[in-house]
Amino acid sequence: MQKDFYQTANIHRYSYGGTLRRSSKGRGARPLSSKDPIHLVFKVNKLVVKKGLRSPRHFALMTALMKKYSLRFFVGVEQFSIQRDHVHILLRGSRRSNIQSFLRVVAGQFAQTLTDTFTERRDGPSVWLHRPFTRVVKGYRAYQTARNYIQLNEKEALGRPYSKTRLRGMTAEQLRELWT
Template sequence: MGHTQLHFTKTRWQFRYNHGGILRQKRRGRKARPLSTKAPIHLVLKTDIRSLCRGLRSPLGFYLINYIIKTYARRFFVKVEQVSINHDHVHLLVRFSRRSLGQHFLRVVTGQIAQQFKNNGFLAAAKSVTDTPATKPRKSAKLWKYRPFTRVIQGWKPYLIVRNYIQLNIKEASGQIKYKPRRLRGLSLAEWQILWT
């Protein structure tokens, strides 16, 4: 009984502030996305690595993603505090001025990145057993593996953890800090000093 109640409480909390990603595979994850105009939001865009011919950190891919994020952040009045573009995913720390503008930002940014990657040959052709050679044009594979994951950050300490985590992703992607399974907890004193330099 106690175990069931603990699990239920944990599940409720999981969907209270989080949405998207693998949570969409659960029934409660299909409800309205929790967003906030007061609290910062951690946004994660995860690609299907099998669909990519080139990683997100290739020179053109890196430029396109940065350009699209900056362009639509201005258009939809979104404050972008941090961006980390990794090989197969993107982390953002953002603040929305209005819920509707935040929803537009999510939809347009993910759509534009997918469209630009398709137009610039970043996506592999989708494999299909029904295709016959030279009879049908092969469709491009889908870029995104999941719907955008968002987490409304509640409190100062969780905010600092997310900021450090995104900064760690930036340093790992650039090769300044080596990836470790324990992530922030596994950093040495020297690595902590590198983190924000």
């Protein structure tokens, strides 16, 4: 019984944001690491961004902002995938404050540019559906899984058919094919 409590208490130990904010488990401080990679997910509100993030304008804006602010805040973006309604980013940062600044500025600049509200406050629904979801990726196997997951999302955005089994049902040969 004691072991079950600790397993459920630690399941969200390295995660923060997204729908976790609705439960008490996601309301602590955002766990960030300067040693381990971080899987970051921004989820956009479809009511505000009607054409989706894969439209040429929004896609170019998001990639330009990631490139600009990753250089400014010394955050290495290892891999990213922009979907129609969300963005996956695998990143590393040297300092917690730099990672926090990157999260804040990229989300804010995208929302301000999209809604053209640099000087005044905008009424209406928010551009982002949830707070950014972050998960510290601990260990090599979890790192490989995160990289494969982001790559699979990118391939699906480019036209690969969606599969319910996703990564769990893939053979080693299919995983190699994913990266070609």
